[in-house]
Amino acid sequence: MTRTPYDPARDGAQMAFDGRMSYTDYLCLDAILTAQHPRSTAHDEMLFIIQHQTSELWMRLALHELGAARDLIAAGDLRPAFKMLSRVARIFEQLNNAWDVLRTMTPAEYTRFRDALGQSSGFQSWQYRLIEYTAGNRNLAMLRPHAHRPDLTAALEAELARPSLYDVAVGRLAAAGFALPPEATARDPRAPRAPHPAVEAAWAAVYREPERYWELYELAEKLMDFEDYFRRWRFNHVTTVERIIGFKRGTGGTSGVQYLRRMLEVELFPELWHLRTSL
Template sequence: MSHEAHEPAAPHLDFRGTTPYEDYVKADVLTHLQHTLSDDPGEMVFLVTTQVMELWFTVVVHEWETAAAALRADDVPTAIDALKRSARELEALNASWKPLGQLTPRQFNSYRGALGDGSGFQSAMYRRMEFLLGEKSSSMLVPHRGAPRVHAELEKALHEPSLYDEVVRLLARRGYGVPEAVLTRDVSLRYEADDAVERVWAEIYGDGVRQDSGLARLGEALTDVAELVWRWRNDHLVATRRAMGAKAGTGGSAGVAWLEKRARKNVFPELWTARSYV
């Protein structure tokens, strides 16, 4: 038997066309999507960070739609797995604020004009995230009327049950006392907290035997998501305060005032209030 050291195989470097990596990742497309509109060197990081956020929105929407489909099929473990993945992805999304969180007003104003009427609230993929959380609003389709495919996708999402609607329906199928009015509500409207659903969560969390059903673990996975969404909103608020104070936001939004209102809202509200009764 030979004891001679074997040289590691050299990587394959010669390809007829693009590399397999490029074919899969489309890196050349991604790295040529940056078209700055000002001479300020800080605009590039603002643009790239915003584009990265859009990619994370896309991943999170995929995870929550996967979770919703699993819940419809009574597959709680698959739903929990998707929610747990989305929590790690939300942590990465939230970290996207780091490059922007230290902007001074002068730095932001140096390229703010390049945004024109552009604003983050016009993001269609972020809107799909909000719809999946139960934050439905038909008026948020209006900015996308000029983009038929995007508008159709948002309209479909508006009229589909949210992730939390699917959770509540699962609880009803498991024999919990979810009111019929909650189960048959117009899902194109914003979800409103219900005292009976709060009592259901208090029962699930308070019963050690029932916790083994996986529903308490589902509740905790949802709570992790809700907490990270709240942190996203607060980080957005703080970054905006630092960059522009109380001025009107881009695209005609109310800026900090609107973000403050959003930051006060709980996602999956009964999961939070039920804890007072366990």
């Protein structure tokens, strides 16, 4: 028996879009799907481009969520911020999964187009830098790779002028009555944050009495979830690079694997990691 092909229009599906917004229009897919411009004839360059472009899209969303969460935490409205921070952790889980796709590329395949990258490198991702600055890792030396773009420098400088996500989280400790010194609460936002024993002691008190400080306890764990996935992303970056190029220097001039291994030592929320030992 011949079956009549299903026609979604019979169930009311819109099938004509002359002069009306379609899925392609709403998502601007014409711009997105034509933004891949390989500079070699190597088959695997398309993988390399799309993996990094999609990572930048996920970072765009992470920044959207981190900025909104920070504003809510600063205002003392923590519960909606928890949902946003959970989403950021899931975003970095997606970014981690992306390395699995890139690792299907072998060293020989990457070598076929590596020279076409010139001096470009993920080291120069301004959105990645903005995520670090937003979270609290404020290394001013990392402004320099963006000096050729005044617009990007302005965006990074604007972030440096305001308290980081971790600054506002520490501010909630002070608002809850914990005695914190001015260097922990009224600091220069551009300066790197050094671990402070009073901040660690306050977070430790929260962990010892979670029922009393439940929202602060939940905030601490949401921050830890975020950094946990962030650290895994960095680790996966190291192992992917070592698997594909070994210990060659990076295209952007860094020492490659050695540089990435140093980045594994960076802590976004140091007191939250350190207190585990003393509990």
